[in-house]
Amino acid sequence: MEEVSSLTPFKAVINWPQAEGVCPTHGPSTALLHPRSGRSEWYCGDCALEAKAKEVEEARKRERKSTLDAAACLPERYANERFEVATAAQKEVRLTVRAFRDLIAAGGQWAALVLVGGTGTGKTLLACELARSVIDNLGLSVRYCTANQMIAEIQAAYSTEGKTEEGELLRFTSYDLLVLDEVDAIRDSQSGNAKLLLTELVNRRYNAHKPVVAISNQPLEKLAKFVGDRVFSRLQENRLLCVHDWADQRPLSAS
Ligand SMILES: Nc1ncnc2c1ncn2[C@@H]1O[C@H](COP(=O)(O)OP(=O)(O)OP(=O)(O)O)[C@@H](O)[C@H]1O
Numbered sequence: 706m707e708e709v710s711s712l713t714p715f716k717a718v719i720n721w722p723q724a725e726g727v728c729p730t731h732g733p734s735t736a737l738l739h740p741r742s743g744r745s746e747w748y749c750g751d752c753a754l755e756a757k758a759k760e761v762e763e764a765r766k767r768e769r770k771s772t773l774d775a776a777a778c779l780p781e782r783y784a785n786e787r788f789e790v791a792t793a794a795q796k797e798v799r800l801t802v803r804a805f806r807d808l809i810a811a812g813g814q815w816a817a818l819v820l821v822g823g824t825g826t827g828k829t830l831l832a833c834e835l836a837r838s839v840i841d842n843l844g845l846s847v848r849y850c851t852a853n854q855m856i857a858e859i860q861a862a863y864s865t866e867g868k869t870e871e872g873e874l875l876r877f878t879s880y881d882l883l884v885l886d887e888v889d890a891i892r893d894s895q896s897g898n899a900k901l902l903l904t905e906l907v908n909r910r911y912n913a914h915k916p917v918v919a920i921s922n923q924p925l926e927k928l929a930k931f932v933g934d935r936v937f938s939r940l941q942e943n944r945l946l947c948v949h950d951w952a953d954q955r956p957l958s959a960s
């Protein structure tokens with residue numbers, strides 16, 4: 706702020722004081738000093754508008770992030786954990802996940818990230834880290850759930866007023882990224898159309914160019930048997946694979 710003049714009475718129709726000044730960015734301007742505006746000296750109106758716009762934009766971003774956070778349903782327990790890299794194989798899966806995130810960032814294409822491995826090998830942890838980054842860095846919507854949770858949510862529509870199976874399928878198709886944990890745990894025996902719904906959903910996302918993460922304790926060779934050929938075939942297209950072939954990393958409880 707330079708060359709701030711002293712307040713002069715405003716001579717026009719309205720009876721506000723005005724001040725002249727020069728902004729290094731926007732040049733000379735006249736500021737109206739509304740008695741109730743809290744302003745008593747010259748300011749650059751353009752700078753003030755820009756600052757306000759930035760504030761509004763930041764508030765909007767915060768609001769969007771909290772909406773995305775709420776919709777993602779990321780398990781609380783992974784919020785403060787980081788997937789540590791101690792071996793070459795772990796480095797490779799981390800890089801693979803980064804490559805998958807780059808595919809998501811590029812947008813508009815089907816891609817499948819398949820994480821397979823034994824219990825406690827950090828599959829869910831790594832997928833949650835990816836989900837976090839997709840929300841925070843790409844500003845995209847994510848939903849995490851087990852495959853069984855998703856099926857249960859869709860089936861709940863049958864007995865919930867105002868909800869329909871179609872609406873639920875549309876919802877699960879609409880997320881920019883869907884993380885399906887324990888995808889191998891779906892069984893037709895547990896609920897008649899579970900596999901059908903999984904197939905329908907994966908097919909809809911495939912057709913809509915919406916990527917998925919599929920997590921399985923079964924090795925890739927056996928996955929088709931658990932998810933069905935049609936789901937498996939789609940998971941093979943534009944697929945990135947993380948094989949967590951190391952020992953259980955779950956911390957032992959102190960006792
Ligand atoms: N690379 C790692 N770095 C740090 N902690 C790890 C790592 N891998 C596993 N862990 C620890 O093990 C715990 C279990 O990991 P996680 O739940 O992701 O395993 P999982 O492969 O999904 O197992 P499951 O198949 O039983 O679901 C994590 O909460 C974390 O404490």
Ligand SMILES: [Mg+2]
Binds near residue numbers: 828
């Ligand atoms: Mg898990």
Ligand SMILES: [Zn+2]
Binds near residue numbers: 731
């Ligand atoms: Zn200015």
